[in-house]
Amino acid sequence: KNQVEQSPQSLIILEGKNCTLQCNYTVSPFSNLRWYKQDTGRGPVSLTIMTFSENTKSNGRYTATLDADTKQSSLHITASQLSDSASYICVVSAYPGGSYIPTFGRGTSLIVHP
Amino acid sequence: EPEVTQTPSHQVTQMGQEVILRCVPISNHLYFYWYRQILGQKVEFLVSFYNNEISEKSEIFDDQFSVERPDGSNFTLKIRSTKLEDSAMYFCASSETGPNSYNEQFFGPGTRLTVL
Secondary structure, X not given: OOEEEEEOOEEEEEOOOOEEEEEEEEOOOEEEEXXXXXXXXXXXXXXXXXXXXOOEEEEXXXXXXXXXXXXXXXXXXXXXXXXXOEEEEEEEEEOHHHOOEEEEOXXXXXXXXX | OOOOEEEOOEEEEOOOOOEEEEXXXXXXXXXXEEEEEOOOOOEEEEEEEEOOEEEEEOOOOOOOEXXXXXXXOOEEEEEOOOXXXXXXXXXXXXXXXXXXXXXXXXXXXXXXXXEX
């Protein structure tokens, strides 16, 4: 069964600090991995999209890495801001026979304190 | 900036009743999706829709669910006979191109469905 596990479940950091969120997956066949930011009560917003051939992808202060061999990804947030407080969701898509099947992780809840 | 909109923001219904959740995707997008998120749990894929047909659906999307694009702008999710476990936040999303590797999906703000 396809699964996406994220850690930590929650994280509290001080404004200005960096942090790294983890995502491990057992999705096959792998198509792509996405990181989303979800503010409370809102829909997810796309941060990065990576295929198996990509090792890293940046979007401003967000940098995602992917190791397709170990089936791990990380999202690094640099110089955190209060507005970074949100849930960060890892989504891995399988592409069996041309079908689109996304598997979502439970997310990491990040709180940035001033 | 174009965005996906959803109505209503909150829907309360009695068990067994039919509900229709409405979405207006971004105007030049061709692919549409519904997801749900039960309170405190992860987001789950329900269905994808393209060219007036269901492209893919999950195990959750059983016979009580249906989707429709009744006109050129709206995309709806109908739940025929709601159950208590249908209570969740329902998100609509759309994308310009198909669910290929670099397809970015834009999500709406969600409709919170409460079944009593």
